[in-house]
Amino acid sequence: MATIQFRDIRKSFGDTDVLKGVGLDIADGEFLSLVGPSGCGKSTLLRILAGLESQTSGSVRIGGTPVDGLHAADRDLAMVFQSYALYPHLSVAENIAVPLTMRRLSNAQRLPLIGRALPGSRTTRAAIGTTVREAAEMLDIAHLLDRKPGQLSGGQRQRVALGRALVRDPSAFLLDEPLSNLDAKMRVHMRAEIAQLNRKLGATFVYVTHDQAEAMTMSDRIAVMMEGELLQVGTPDALYDHPEDIRVAQFIGSPAINILPVDTDASGTIRLCDMATGLRASGPPIEHLGVRPEAFVPCEEGELVVGRVRMIENLGSDLFVHLDAAGVPMPVTVRLPSSARGRIKVRDVMRLTATPARICGFDSAGKAAPVSAHDKAHDKAHDTAHDKVARHV
Amino acid sequence: MTYRFSTRQTLAHGFLILGAIIVLLPFYVMISTSFKSPAEIATGTGGVFGSQALFPDPTCLALGGNEPDCLVRPVLDNYSQAFTAAPMWRYLLNGVIVTLSIFALQTLVAVPAAYALAKLKFWGRDAAFALVLFCLLIPVHAIALPLYLMLAKLGLTNSYAALILPWIVSAFGIFLMRQFFMTVPDDLIDAARMDGMGEFAIIWRVMLPTAIPALLAFAIFSVVAHWNDYFWPRIVITGDRSLFTPPLGLREFKGDLGGDFYGPMMASATVIAVPLVVAFLLAQRRFIDGITLSGMK
Numbered sequence: 001m002a003t004i005q006f007r008d009i010r011k012s013f014g015d016t017d018v019l020k021g022v023g024l025d026i027a028d029g030e031f032l033s034l035v036g037p038s039g040c041g042k043s044t045l046l047r048i049l050a051g052l053e054s055q056t057s058g059s060v061r062i063g064g065t066p067v068d069g070l071h072a073a074d075r076d077l078a079m080v081f082q083s084y085a086l087y088p089h090l091s092v093a094e095n096i097a098v099p100l101t102m103r104r105l106s107n108a109q110r111l112p113l114i115g116r117a118l119p120g121s122r123t124t125r126a127a128i129g130t131t132v133r134e135a136a137e138m139l140d141i142a143h144l145l146d147r148k149p150g151q152l153s154g155g156q157r158q159r160v161a162l163g164r165a166l167v168r169d170p171s172a173f174l175l176d177e178p179l180s181n182l183d184a185k186m187r188v189h190m191r192a193e194i195a196q197l198n199r200k201l202g203a204t205f206v207y208v209t210h211d212q213a214e215a216m217t218m219s220d221r222i223a224v225m226m227e228g229e230l231l232q233v234g235t236p237d238a239l240y241d242h243p244e245d246i247r248v249a250q251f252i253g254s255p256a257i258n259i260l261p262v263d264t265d266a267s268g269t270i271r272l273c274d275m276a277t278g279l280r281a282s283g284p285p286i287e288h289l290g291v292r293p294e295a296f297v298p299c300e301e302g303e304l305v306v307g308r309v310r311m312i313e314n315l316g317s318d319l320f321v322h323l324d325a326a327g328v329p330m331p332v333t334v335r336l337p338s339s340a341r342g343r344i345k346v347r348d349v350m351r352l353t354a355t356p357a358r359i360c361g362f363d364s365a366g367k368a369a370p371v372s373a374h375d376k377a378h379d380k381a382h383d384t385a386h387d388k389v390a391r392h393v
Numbered sequence: 394m395t396y397r398f399s400t401r402q403t404l405a406h407g408f409l410i411l412g413a414i415i416v417l418l419p420f421y422v423m424i425s426t427s428f429k430s431p432a433e434i435a436t437g438t439g440g441v442f443g444s445q446a447l448f449p450d451p452t453c454l455a456l457g458g459n460e461p462d463c464l465v466r467p468v469l470d471n472y473s474q475a476f477t478a479a480p481m482w483r484y485l486l487n488g489v490i491v492t493l494s495i496f497a498l499q500t501l502v503a504v505p506a507a508y509a510l511a512k513l514k515f516w517g518r519d520a521a522f523a524l525v526l527f528c529l530l531i532p533v534h535a536i537a538l539p540l541y542l543m544l545a546k547l548g549l550t551n552s553y554a555a556l557i558l559p560w561i562v563s564a565f566g567i568f569l570m571r572q573f574f575m576t577v578p579d580d581l582i583d584a585a586r587m588d589g590m591g592e593f594a595i596i597w598r599v600m601l602p603t604a605i606p607a608l609l610a611f612a613i614f615s616v617v618a619h620w621n622d623y624f625w626p627r628i629v630i631t632g633d634r635s636l637f638t639p640p641l642g643l644r645e646f647k648g649d650l651g652g653d654f655y656g657p658m659m660a661s662a663t664v665i666a667v668p669l670v671v672a673f674l675l676a677q678r679r680f681i682d683g684i685t686l687s688g689m690k
Contacts (some may be wrong), residue, residue: 035419052583073589085584089602102589 273327
């Protein structure tokens with residue numbers, strides 16, 4: 001059990017800067033996910049923490065002690081790999097036992113044949129066998145202990161890899177995209193199991209993934225990385241509702257957030273396609289508005305967006321409606337409850353609004369900027385202008 | 394299932410059969426000769442197995458024996474000569490000692506070297522690998538003289554060391570194992586490091602067991618080459634017959650003045666060839682059902 005601290009970690013491969021000064025504190029027992037698109041440096045950060053790669057500058061502390069320059073084996077961490085990385089020549093039981101035999105037995109005791117005859121070897125080996133069995137039972141793979149990895153399914157191999165990690169009771173678990181080789185159903189299942197494991201063991205988990213859904217469902221906190229920088233670290237709720245950067249807003253959530261290009265005039269009024277939106281920038285000028293698909297509400301008047309239905313996706317529980325909206329380059333996605341089924345048809349015109357609290361504003365640099373409701377009620381001119389657009393689309 | 398006649402296939406098989414005959418013919422001559430009496434060998438009669446008619450053993454007659462007492466059956470005489478006229482068991486034992494020592498030491502050098510060349514990052518790695526490839530181009534005979542001089546200066550000629558030491562660094566072995574290690578996923582090595590293994594533990598506990606098929610392939614090349622080697626033992630073993638390897642043993646039957654003893658010589662050659670054939674018929678299966686990397690991705 002340990003805290004983990006990154007201090008200004010930089011890493012360059014030749015001329016390419018993979019990490020550009022990452023600082024991050026992870027609490028004891030926390031489940032932290034590192035998410036970002038591929039090539040953002042998240043795996044490199046994890047490998048630096050593991051000791052498999054060394055940083056160009058900066059320092060890493062585990063449990064308050066600097067571990068820079070310490071070998072991977074001496075950092076008391078366990079890691080689960082995307083490819084599982086099981087030893088193909090060893091049985092499941094032997095695979096899980098490896099971290100224990102490497103640590104509890106001396107060099108001589110590990111020798112084949114002779115090692116077993118040495119004093120103390122038998123009792124230690126028996127103790128290792130018990131621990132391995134306990135770990136296997138916890139992961140429900142006790143019946144597979146004699147098999148070779150080649151005879152197991154993807155999900156079973158994943159459990160063995162987890163078993164090998166947790167058998168040693170390390171201070172932290174590092175998981176590098178452990179679910180991406182599994183099929184969709186298995187992935188959802190293992191997602192729940194890994195989150196439960198974190199609660200049961202109370203150990204620190206650092207989980208690397210490119211899948212925002214995994215990060216959202218499992219984590220205490222998420223760190224979003226892009227192009228070697230940490231964009232935002234926060235709880236899943238905070239990231240979803242209050243993204244600090246337009247790239248975070250776009251990365252988190254499925255279907256993706258709707259980004260509306262807007263202008264802010266000198267008085268702070270935000271205009272979409274030259275029409276007032278009823279919103280004003282209370283800070284720096286706003287260039288984009290972000291609205292989650294479920295934040296939109298159909299309305300009769302005073303709308304933020306108006307558009308023609310292009311496509312309807314019926315998921316049973318929900319309805320995703322895609323609109324071609326005036327002044328918005330990408331189709332606008334709206335999530336409606338299943339009760340709306342049959343009431344909307346393709347080519348219908350829809351008017352949508354959202355409460356200002358659920359609208360995110362972003363300035364020219366893509367950083368979050370405050371948005372508030374316009375003081376005045378919507379004037380007639382605004383409404384008629386919108387009507388014209390509605391007839392147009 | 395019916396098979397249609399195909400000119401292409403027939404020609405291809407005809408060509409392969411011809412090749413097989415060319416390769417197998419010397420073995421046929423060797424085995425056939427080992428069955429025959431000296432008269433049959435000299436006249437080229439007797440078919441495949443010889444007539445197996447009894448003939449008087451010349452040594453027995455020379456020692457003053459009666460002809461009826463000295464009659465022997467050719468096949469029995471040839472093979473018993475092979476083992477009695479020369480210490481064949483000793484030669485076979487030497488062959489086993491030398492080839493197995495060479496292979497074990499080659500493994501000890503080639504596996505760590507190949508691991509370093511395939512998986513570790515260090516300055517000059519590519520240059521080092523290029524040198525290994527370059528070493529593959531150097532024929533043994535080109536360096537035989539300097540090697541002999543070095544061993545002679547060290548006083549190591551006429552010893553097992555002379556037979557073994559020059560071969561323990563095998564460029565081919567390093568190359569072959571390196572190519573195999575390149576296919577082992579990096580994750581597996583990282584996992585081993587996380588599990589607390591040092592680099593040497595990774596080599597012997599992870600890389601070697603996964604590389605058994607490649608190591609067996611190398612074993613075949615190494616053992617065949619050194620079991621059959623006549624050139625090098627002939628150079629460094631000059632006097633001591635107890636150090637003779639099997640191919641040197643064949644020279645026992647090259648009688649110079651007393652004429653050649655082809656029958657016993659071919660019997661010895663057969664005895665020398667049999668262990669290799671048997672060993673590699675057995676090893677063949679391991680190639681197919683050896684440990685695969687399929688469990689890794």
